[in-house]
Amino acid sequence: MEHMSEERRFTAETLISLPRFAGLALSNDGKRLVASVVRPGKKRRRLVTSLxxxxxxASPRRITRSAPGEGAAAFAPDGSLLFVSRRPDPEADEEERETGERPALWLLPPxxxxxxLAAPPGGVxxxxxxxxxxxxxxxxxVRPGGAGWREDAExxxxxxxxxxxxxxxxxYPIRLWDHYLGPRERRLYFAPLPEGEDERIEEPRELLSGTPLELSAYDITPDGSTAVVTRWSTHEDLAARVMELVAxxxxxxxxxxxxxxAWYSSPRCSPDGRRVVAIREERSTPERPGDRSLWLFDLSTGEGRNLLEEFDLWPGSPAWSPDSNIVFFTASCDGRVPVFRVPATGGSAERLTGEGAFSDLCPAPDGRTVYALRSTVGEPPHPVALDTAAPEEAPRRMGSFPELERIELPARIRRVEAxxxxxxxxxxxxxxxxxxxxxxxxxxxxxxxGGPLNSWDGWHWRWNPHVFADAGWAVLLPDPALSTGYGMxxxxxxxxxxxxxxxxxxxxxxxxAAELPEVDGGRSAALGGSFGGYMANWIAGHTERFRALVAHASLxxxxxxxxxxxLGxxxxxxxxxxxxxPxxxxxNSPHLRADRIKTPMLVIHGELDYRVPVSEALSLWTSLRRHGVEAKFLHFPDENHWVTKPNNSLLWYQTVLGFIDHHVRGRRWRRPELL
Known part of the structure; x- marks a missing residue:
């Protein structure tokens, strides 16, 4: 692709420089929309979030600025913006600064x-x-059994x-993703919003006293009278535990x-304070996977019912209309993630959008506008405004980000089927x-x-197919069995x-795909992460169809x-x-066919990955070397299940593309300079 101008290239460098939206917050009056935007830090060692x-x-207006960054924004009733940040407290004394900065809750008044506003020793x-x-x-x-934040600090x-x-x-469990669940336990606290300009929350009241709330989700009714929380059930059989919903x-x-x-998540209280909706996932068994649906509960009677009786997709991101009559939600659907709405009184779900993958729904007080983030396989996420009274109209862009509007992606995208x-x-x-x-x-x-309960239904930052297309590859994104968006x-x-x-x-x-005239099926590579890495390992022991394989964070x-x-x-x-x-x-274990592997493999793993521990990669690497398979092992001591640091991401793409280019296209292997 030497004829393509540099301005039109979409390399890994291009990818990591783009702004990434990580959430939206809408003020109560609907007049202010705030987005969390993630960019690389100055030295590209990490990602930094700003609001x-x-x-x-119009051009977006940056309203927070600090090296640690700010995120998780929400509005208070008076229009003040609440957010979480590790930025230093300008009034902290020397002893407090020595403890190191942890995430605190901040308030930005109009x-x-x-x-x-609140700075617990263990962080917010x-x-x-x-x-x-x-x-x-x-x-x-906080400390297990501790009496409060002051005692925790001591x-x-x-x-x-x-x-x-x-x-x-x-x-159990004792760790999640990339951190141990200690030495403190996660607890939930209640506190009125301080009214004085200098007041802070020092010793809030604990709810569900003494109950660790790992993986919990929560919301609070508009009047502050009721908290709705998910928490682990106490079933003696660990495998039978669920995430119960309590008020x-x-x-x-x-x-x-x-x-x-069942397993409940994403509780959302209605604007009138009378009801709550939550995602409900049935307990799965080896004989039958559990379905997911959207349930509504009356907070006065406790009665619950399924809002999506005949709906064969898996809902997510529930959000209430301002009048509490409609619940908006999203669902993966045939390679897209459209917005739906369903009456709170029951009825059929109505699809509101066509192309695109939507998230972070924020219904506006006008009763017809829903703000959201929208992406496609061929377009990065960006904020939009959807007119629910005229859903056939294209969503309006919110904010003008030149970096996103200038990019020209190098690929033609089509839908194919087998x-x-x-x-x-x-x-x-x-x-x-x-x-x-x-x-x-x-x-x-x-x-x-990965997943495996997942789908190629929107933009991807970690496995971006356009970087491969820019390098001259045709890229196939298949949704095999277990993929979401195609029914149970x-x-x-x-x-x-x-x-x-x-x-x-x-x-x-x-x-x-290989039968298409634009594709050279004789020169191919298969790559995947997590479950996708598992499949790369399985492929390795069952076929020599591919000239190279890449297994990232693989089982x-x-x-x-x-x-x-x-979470075994x-x-x-x-x-x-x-x-x-057993x-x-x-x-289903790939390791039993290690002696049949002939295809060159690139193994990639992060040391801090506790979902798929690095021991999986070490065992795979030993098997490959023991059986004389041509292989390389890219190890990231400072990454977890994903590679998120910008400079590490660049090395990831350089190594992966270099490896498959060498083995599939016969190009000279060039070791990345920093490796």
Whole structure:
């Protein structure tokens, strides 16, 4: 692609320089829309989030600025902006500064300066603000059994002076994604919004006293009287535990269980304070995957019902209309994520958007506008305003970001399909570089998504297909069995049958793409992360169809994985109890065919990955070297399940593209300079 001008290139450098939207917040009067925007820091060692105020088609106005960054924005009733930041407290004394800055809750009043509002020693992990009263729920980590934030600070000081970093665990799990769940526990606190200019929250009242709330979600009614919280159930069988939904009377502390029969998430209280909606996921078993739906509960009676009885997709991002009559939500649907609405009284869900993947829904007080983030496979996320009274009209852009508007992506995008062995359609997105033609077919890179309950339905920052297309690759993004957006049948087909059904779907999708005249199917590579990395490992032991394979954060030995991943009991829903019957783990484990691998492989893993521990990569690497397979191992000591730091991301793309270019296209291998 030497003829393409540098201005039109879309390299990894281009990708990491783009602004990334990470959330929206709308003021109560609907007059102010704020977005969290993520950019690389000055030295590109990490990503930094800032807050911008948006207006239609106008230049965004940056309203926060600090090296640590700011995020998780929400508005108070008086128009003040609440956010979380690690920025230093300008009034902190020397001793306080020595403890290091942790995330604190800040308040930025209209026309004033930002000030810290709550700074628990263990840091603020999140918050919710009551729409009318301004009362706050604050999630913070504190010492197990501690009496409050002051005692927690004294305990931390004693540990530091003694040089103690040890942790004692008594529950399960003990770690998540990239951190241990200690030495503090996550708790939820209630506090009125301080009225004085210099007042701070020093000792808020704990709700659900003494209950750790790992993985919890929460919201508060507009008048601040009731908190709705999800929390782990106390079932003796760890694998049978669910995330129950409870309502807490803020004044008395009384707890009422609304539901304890499934996994509940994303609770959202209605503007009139009478009801709450939440995502409900049924308990899965090895024989049957659980369905997801949207449930509504009456906060006075506790009665609940399914809002989406006949809906065969999985809802997300619920949000109420201002009059509490409509619930908006999104759902992955055939390679898109449209916006839907359903009456709170019940009825059929109505689709409001066509192309695009939407998230972060913010219904406006005018009753017809919904602000959201919108992306496609071929367009980065950007804020838009959707007119629900005229959904056929294209959403209006909110804010003008030149970096996003200048980019010209190098690929032609089309939808392609294959047929599974049982006749089910297996859809994919296919990206073709601009010079791909029958007389100049492009080599094929197959990107396998993670999850596995996931889909290629929008823009992707970590596995961006346009960077591959810019380098001259045709890129296939297949949605095999287990992919979301195609109904429960598509999930049931592959449930517990990763190495059988999902593998067959992928290979059929590959062959269908390889038959296209613009694609050189004889020169191909398969790449994936997490579950996609698992599939790359499975492919390695079952076919020599590809000239190169890339396995990032991949599962290798399912028999051992159950005991080392952060949520091992979660996998029993699909593969069963390994202590009683490990057969499904063995049937689907790639490591048992290590001796059959011939294809060159690039193994990539982050040391801080606790979802798929680095031991999986080490075991895979040992197997490859023991059997004489040509391979490389890219190790990131400072990354977790994903590679997020900008400079590391550049090295990732350089290494991956260099590896597949060498083995598939016969180009000279060039070791990245910083490796």
């Amino acid at each position: 911008y105020e948006l207006a239609p088609e 026309g004033g300066e930002a000030r810290p 992990e999140g918050f919710a603000a009551a729409r009318e009263s301004g009362d706050l729920l604050i999630a913070a980590r 305990w931390e000081k004693a540990r530091k002076e003694a040089g103690v970093e040890a942790q004692l665990f008594e529950g 807490v009377d803020v004044s008395t502390g009384e707890v009422r269980t609304l539901a304890d029969d 047929r599974a062995s049982d006749g089910t359609r297996v859809p994919s997105w296919l990206l073709l570089p601009e010079d791909a033609a029958p007389e100049n077919p492009a080599p094929l890179a197959v990107l396998i998504h 049948h598509h999930i049931r087909r592959g449930w517990g049958r990763w190495g059988e059904v999902v593998y067959d779907d992928l290979m059929r999708a590959v062959e269908a 290798w030995n399912l028999e051992g994985f159950h005991g080392t991943t952060d 009991t979660w996998w029993e829903r699909e593969f069963g109890n390994p202590y009683q019957d 057969s499904r783990y063995r049937e």
